[in-house]
Amino acid sequence: MSNAPQASLLPDGRRLHLHHGPIDLILGVDGGDREACFAQAKQRFETVLTGLVAHLPALRQPVDNAEFSDAVAQRMQAAVFAHRGCFVTPMAAVAGAVADDVLAAMIAGQDVARAYVNNGGDIAFHLAPGARFAALGPAGEITFEASDAARGIATSGWRGRSYSLGIADAVSVAARSAAEADVAATLIANAVDLPGHHGITRAPANEVSPDSDLGARLVTVAVAGLSPRDVERALQRGLEQAAQMRDAGLILDAVLSLSGQCRALSPEQNGALSYA
Amino acid sequence: MSAPEKIRCDACPVMCYIADGKIGACDRYANEGGKIIRCDPLTILDRRIAKGDEVKPFLAAHWDGRTASGNDVVVTAIGAGTTYPDYKPAPFIVSRDIEGIDFVTVVTEAIFSYCGVKVKIDTDRHLGHEGQVVRFEGEAVGHVMTSEYGSQMLSLGGVDHLTGGSKAEGRKTCAALLALCNKDAVELSIDEGSSVIVQAGQAPIVDAQREERMRVGCGSATIGMFASQWQGLVDEVVVVDDHITGVVSEHQAGKVIGWPETGIKVIGRRSTPGRYFKVAEPGLGWGGTNIEDPLSILGPWREAKGAAPGLSLLMVSTTGEHAGYYVLNEKLEPIAMPMPEALQPSVDLIAENCEPALCTVLFMGGAGGSLRSGVTKNPIHLTRSVQAEATRVTIGGVPAYVWPGGGITVMVDVLDLPDGAFGYVPTPALVAPLEFTTARAEYERLGGHSPAIRDLEDVLDAGGDYGDASRVVGVAK
Numbered sequence: 001m002s003n004a005p006q007a008s009l010l011p012d013g014r015r016l017h018l019h020h021g022p023i024d025l026i027l028g029v030d031g032g033d034r035e036a037c038f039a040q041a042k043q044r045f046e047t048v049l050t051g052l053v054a055h056l057p058a059l060r061q062p063v064d065n066a067e068f069s070d071a072v073a074q075r076m077q078a079a080v081f082a083h084r085g086c087f088v089t090p091m092a093a094v095a096g097a098v099a100d101d102v103l104a105a106m107i108a109g110q111d112v113a114r115a116y117v118n119n120g121g122d123i124a125f126h127l128a129p130g131a132r133f134a135a136l137g138p139a140g141e142i143t144f145e146a147s148d149a150a151r152g153i154a155t156s157g158w159r160g161r162s163y164s165l166g167i168a169d170a171v172s173v174a175a176r177s178a179a180e181a182d183v184a185a186t187l188i189a190n191a192v193d194l195p196g197h198h199g200i201t202r203a204p205a206n207e208v209s210p211d212s213d214l215g216a217r218l219v220t221v222a223v224a225g226l227s228p229r230d231v232e233r234a235l236q237r238g239l240e241q242a243a244q245m246r247d248a249g250l251i252l253d254a255v256l257s258l259s260g261q262c263r264a265l266s267p268e269q270n271g272a273l274s275y276a
Numbered sequence: 277m278s279a280p281e282k283i284r285c286d287a288c289p290v291m292c293y294i295a296d297g298k299i300g301a302c303d304r305y306a307n308e309g310g311k312i313i314r315c316d317p318l319t320i321l322d323r324r325i326a327k328g329d330e331v332k333p334f335l336a337a338h339w340d341g342r343t344a345s346g347n348d349v350v351v352t353a354i355g356a357g358t359t360y361p362d363y364k365p366a367p368f369i370v371s372r373d374i375e376g377i378d379f380v381t382v383v384t385e386a387i388f389s390y391c392g393v394k395v396k397i398d399t400d401r402h403l404g405h406e407g408q409v410v411r412f413e414g415e416a417v418g419h420v421m422t423s424e425y426g427s428q429m430l431s432l433g434g435v436d437h438l439t440g441g442s443k444a445e446g447r448k449t450c451a452a453l454l455a456l457c458n459k460d461a462v463e464l465s466i467d468e469g470s471s472v473i474v475q476a477g478q479a480p481i482v483d484a485q486r487e488e489r490m491r492v493g494c495g496s497a498t499i500g501m502f503a504s505q506w507q508g509l510v511d512e513v514v515v516v517d518d519h520i521t522g523v524v525s526e527h528q529a530g531k532v533i534g535w536p537e538t539g540i541k542v543i544g545r546r547s548t549p550g551r552y553f554k555v556a557e558p559g560l561g562w563g564g565t566n567i568e569d570p571l572s573i574l575g576p577w578r579e580a581k582g583a584a585p586g587l588s589l590l591m592v593s594t595t596g597e598h599a600g601y602y603v604l605n606e607k608l609e610p611i612a613m614p615m616p617e618a619l620q621p622s623v624d625l626i627a628e629n630c631e632p633a634l635c636t637v638l639f640m641g642g643a644g645g646s647l648r649s650g651v652t653k654n655p656i657h658l659t660r661s662v663q664a665e666a667t668r669v670t671i672g673g674v675p676a677y678v679w680p681g682g683g684i685t686v687m688v689d690v691l692d693l694p695d696g697a698f699g700y701v702p703t704p705a706l707v708a709p710l711e712f713t714t715a716r717a718e719y720e721r722l723g724g725h726s727p728a729i730r731d732l733e734d735v736l737d738a739g740g741d742y743g744d745a746s747r748v749v750g751v752a753k
Contacts, residue, residue, distance in 0.1 A: 021288025022301035053289045201443070210282045210293035211301075222704070224439045224446075 005049070007042045016041065020049045023098060024120055027106065031113025031128070037106045041117075044105035048072060048098060059090040060213035072101045079179035082250055083187060089213040096154050096182030099124035103178075117178075122154040122185075124178035142172070142255075150252050152178030156185035157257075163205050163212060163219035167226075167234060168192035170257045173242075175250070184242075184251045192238035192258060199225035226259050235263045285312050388706050391641030392433025393456050394687075396424065397472060397480045398490045398633035400518060400594060402558030403428045404469020411465045415448035416441070420466060426490040430464070430474075432456070438704055450704035456637045457690045457698040457706065470560070476637040477691050483560060489630035491594035495522035495563065496551045498594055498626060503529040505622050512538040512589045516555065516573070516598070518564035526550030539583030539608075541575030563593040570600055577608040584608075590619060596627030636689065639671070639698075643684040643710055654723040658712065659684055661722055667714040672697040 005020035016038045018025040025045070029037045051070040052059070058066055059073060063080045075097035076090035099119040107115050107126050116125040116133065125133045127146040134143045135153055144150050155172045158164035168189040175181035194200065201222035205214035208221070226234075235256050242254040242265045254265040282295045285307075292300040294307040306312070397403065403420065404410075410418040410430050418432030437449040455462045461475035473481040480487045492498055495517030503524050506513050513524040524530040525538045527550025544552035555573040559566025567573060570591040577583035589602040589610055601619065602610035615623070661667040662684050669676045669686055672693040676686035690698075699707040714722070 021290045022292075050289050053291075056290070208295065208298060209301075210295055 005045055007038075007045065009038075018042065018045045018102070020045065023049055025099070025102060026118040027102070027116070028118075029106070029112050029115045031131070032107075032110055032115070033112075037110050037112060037115065040108060040110070041102055041106035044102055048102065052094070052098075059094070060211075061089060063088055063090055072097050075100055075177075075179045079177065079183050082180075082248075083183060086187065087217075088183065088187060091213040092186040093179040093183040095119045095122040096124065096152055096178030096180070099178040100152065119178070122152075122178050122182050124152050126151065142174070144174070148174075148252070149176055150174040151176055152181040154178055154181035154185045156182075156189040158189070158220035158223070162186075163209065163214060165190040165214070165217060165219060166193040166238070167200055167220050167223050168238060168256055168258050171238065171242075171254060172257075173254045174252045176252070180250065184245055184254070188238050188242045188245070188254055188256065191241035192234050192256060194226075194230055194234050197226070197230065199223060199230075228261075231259045231261050234258055235261060239263055239265065281307075281310050283307055283310060283312065287312070388641035388643070388708055390435050391438075391453070391639065391706050391708070392418070392431065393453055393690075394421075394638045394640060395430040395432060395456070395474055396636040396638075397428045397430065397474060397487075398426060398631070398635070399428055399480055399482060399487045400426060400491045400564030401428075401470070401482050401487065401560050402518060402564055403472055403482065404466030408469055409467045411467070412448050412452040412462060415445045417445075417449040417452050417464070420469070432464075433706075446704045450700050450706065453706055454698055454700050457639050457693075457708070458696055459637075459690060474635045474637070476635055476689075478635055479633050480635050485560065487633040489595045489597065489627060490633050491517070491563070492596070492626050492629045493594065494520045495594055496520040496527065498522060498592075499524050499527045499550065500529040501629075502622060502625065503527070503535070504533055505625070506590065506619075507533055507535065509616070509618050509622070510590045510601075511536075511587045512540055514540070514542070514570070514574075514589070514591045515594060516563040516565060516567060516570050516591060517594045518556075518558050519553075520547065521552045521555045521563075521573070523550045523552070537582040538587060538589075539578035539581035540589075541578060543573050543575050562591075562598045563595070570598070571602070571610055574610070577604060577610075579608065590623075592623055592626060594626070595630050596623050596625075599623045637691070638687050639690050639706075639708065640685070640687045641706070641708060643669070643686060657722040661714065661718060662712070666718050667712050667722075670711045670713065672709040673711065 005018065007019075008017050009015070010017055010026075014028060014030075014034070016025075016027040018027065018041065027038065027041055052072055055068055055070055055073045058068070059076060063077070063084050066077065068074050068077055072094075073090065076093040079093040079097065080088050080090045096119070099117040099122055103115060103117040103124040103126060106117065111128075112126065113128045114126065114131040114133065116123055123135060125144070127133055127144065129146045131146050132143055142153065144153075153172060153174050155170050156162070156164065157168045157170040158166065164186070166189045171185045171189040171192065173181040173185040173188065175184060200220060201224075202218035203221050204216040205212035205219045206216055208219065212219075235258055238256045242251065242256070245251045246253070246265060256263045256265075282293045285292050285294050285300050287300070290301055294300045294312070296307050296310060299306040406420050406422060408420045409416045410420060410432060417437055418430055418434070421429045421431045423429055433449055433453045438446050441449075452462050452464070456474065456476065459476045461473055461478070463471060463473045465471040470483045472483075493501060495515035498515040498517070499513065499522035503513075506524060511525075513522075515522040521542065521544060523540060523542055525535050525540065528548075530550065542552050542555060544555035547553050556565040556567045558564060561567040562570055577587075583604065585604050585606050585608065587604045589604070590599070591602070592599040599615065601613050601615040603613050605611050658667065659682075662669055662678060663680075669678055669684065671686065671688045674688050674692040676688045679685040679687070693709075697709055
């Protein structure tokens, strides 16, 4: 017996909570017809999960030239395709892509100052000129202005909800869309790693989660005994990966966190991310 | 090793395969022993109900509709999920009204890398020498620490066993701590000592023998308490004890009521008159010694000092569990005889005055690290506020003892917590429900995440914002 999608206004009256299966979205709209926006979002959400499920087997395969009829699957494919040089499946962008798609549906034909869809920390947002958006990241508050190119932020790490091949506690990435941020955060978090380090415990992904798109690849299940030098080395690997992505125009900025140490891609506060 | 059983969850269209003991992609449903169960994101502990140890799982459907405000409802962090390392606000920051003050309770499940348990085992039996290694399933998980009155003490866990040793050591330590904290029984073995089954709130089982009573006092104290009741019923009393064995005719308590000499000779190191250390080795026999036959601690009786045929002797342990009655024969040898009816009540009185032997498990952990940043943007303010008692710390809704000095090091009796309150992560480390409660004004002064504050009703109705922040804490029907 499968549960239907659920929608409920949070008691503050300003945010909508949408839930279906593994998807939890918190939606917010300021400066516009909130009710109409929420109605549009709800309508789109009805078929988000069922649309994805039809494509799940293909979405769990390493990215190739596959074509999808579902809008969210298309967003996943597009975001991930740019990274096809390494092992990655479209699932790496699923959370961000859902956020992007629901945001687009929510504000279609509407004139709003600010809107966001937060999918468990992977956030798509819309900013009209003059609007700002703030999120609390690993290194503090991250603020986006309408003039920034960023319209999505995502966070990944082995302690989070999905499995990671790396050891980053958290990697937050700002990109033009949440889907692009999502896949990049996943891959940068994978790169923050110390292969062969005795303090890192790994297990085949399909042992912990039989359906995992990562198959028998070893995912991190515990990290202990890192020296400050280890931390520095691991973060450096991630930063190199992040810099390549930035230079290729795939992301705007990133901040990496491991064992209480943070490194930002843009050392100065003049990047797309600024830290309060 | 057989493959873990995985089953298909049909709660949503994703139809996850979930392995035993794992949670599905939604973090809402899990496979527990081959059954799909619902995970509860937050447990509400109603103080009134709590006295009966009943906990309401948080689900709007299970809430009885009573207004959720005031002191009766404690928001507990059980099942709140964790955001470790806590760079974003704790999963629920709950605001509620207490006596007109707008209170803020920050609810999170804290991962305690620095944690352990202190175990008090009420027994006079010698479990092992101080400093000896305590093992669980063969791995070192702690040590015997200094004993307390009528009790043996163990210190288990701690960061060195959890993450400082081998992987196996860490896993076994975590498993032992988790079981003890969740009030389950754990069998521990002490190097060159005993094996003991420990379970919070239950009698210890030492080398397969269930301990019923704590001793009433040491042997000397027992003489002091009961000397006058023995007077006139028996000629000599020896209270056998691993610590101090007492002899009534020599003891000050006997002297003051004019107890005559008996010519008894106790083999042991005399401390003061009538008080003997080390009458035997520690063990599982009489009074925590290795004595099976109490006469073995007596030397020849001395006629010159008052020994005579027909003289009667009571030997009894400090719990009244062991007792024997003897009469000297013509050769001044004590011969076992049935206990006279008149004497039995004094033995029973010792037993009656003993408290039931229990195991006590105190969870102890340090909450000084990154989890504070889930509460406030400036963690040191939280530490200072807790130390100044402006912020109250509770674990699973139970007020915790906060150690003086640096950090937020807390201690709580696991028996006060609801069942299954503790979890673990593979680090390995324990996960415990942790709450900070303070006035809204103080919270804002601390640099708290004020925008994340939600009314209690809101949390009860809608649950947390974080769908990814829940843990199995129980089965909802």
